[in-house]
Amino acid sequence: MIAGPRYEVIGVAGIPEVRGGDDVARLIAEAAARQGTPLATGDLLVVGQKIISKAEGRIVRLTDVTPSPIAQSMAAGLARDARLVEVILRESRRVVRMDRGVLITETHHGWVCANAGVDQSNVDVDCVALLPEDPDRSARALRETLRARPGVDVLVIVADTFGRPWREGLTNVAIGLAGFAPLRSYLGERDPAGRPLQATILALADELAAAAEPVMGKLDRIPAAIVRGLGLTPSEEGSKPLLRDPARDLFR
Secondary structure, three states: OOOOOOOEEEEOOOOOOOOOOOOHHHHHHHHHHHOOOOOOOOOEEEEEHHHHHHHOOOEEEHHHOOOOHHHHHHHHHHOOOHHHHHHHHHOEEEEEEEEOOEEEEEEOOOOEEEHHHOEOOOOOOOEEEOOOOOHHHHHHHHHHHHHOOOOOOOEEEEEEEEEEOOEEEEEEEEEEEEEEOOOEEOOOOEOOOOOEOOOOEEOHHHHHHHHHHHHHOOOOOOOEEEEEOOOOOEEOOOOHHHOOOHHHOOOO
16 A cells, blocks of 8 residues: 655643743753654744743733823724733734724734734733744744754744634744745646646645644643654745735735
8 A cells, every 4th residue: 555645743742831031942852852752853843932932031011011192092992901002003013904802913024913913822911922023033043953952953933823814713824934935836837637827826834834733722731843744845035935015915
């Protein structure tokens, strides 16, 4: 019997609570080794944004925030905490949509998402977590630190959970990337009927971030996963190719 193509997704359990300044690479590598699935060259490591943000000190205590008049006005219309709205505005390049208690913004990174990625889950009461300042840099740093371990040359995704237009439910996407190309293009190739493909570009990094999420979960305290058995195209371009050029974006 001939086995078909396959890959494996392994959740990394046992990672302790991350604090500012912690060595996330070491914590993940040690946890993976303890459970009998040590990191190996060729693995893709998918890491939840939250532990990166915690290690990098991207946690804000709302009691330290003084909301601006603009934030206070917007908060009243949204029925939201004005201090939270102030933090969201600080993390935003622009407000895309504000309605029904929802604030959609474009972050300084260029991601369009709810609340500029500012998150109140899995942090101390009255605190919020911000996205890493530069998720690609965070992914590169994690990869380089792990490379110092013998036999460990992994690829890295920093993932966060985003909503989607037209579809219910959330899904993980790649906001930071190191070591492989985030897109796989089939443009110009021909389908079995001989027709040239004109619009088929797969968001490979997002697909892999989403594939890892079911073994990570939101309440299971498994903030990292290993994707094993895939051959990925080497690249150091990071996550920026996933951002659509505004000139081609029909929905802005």
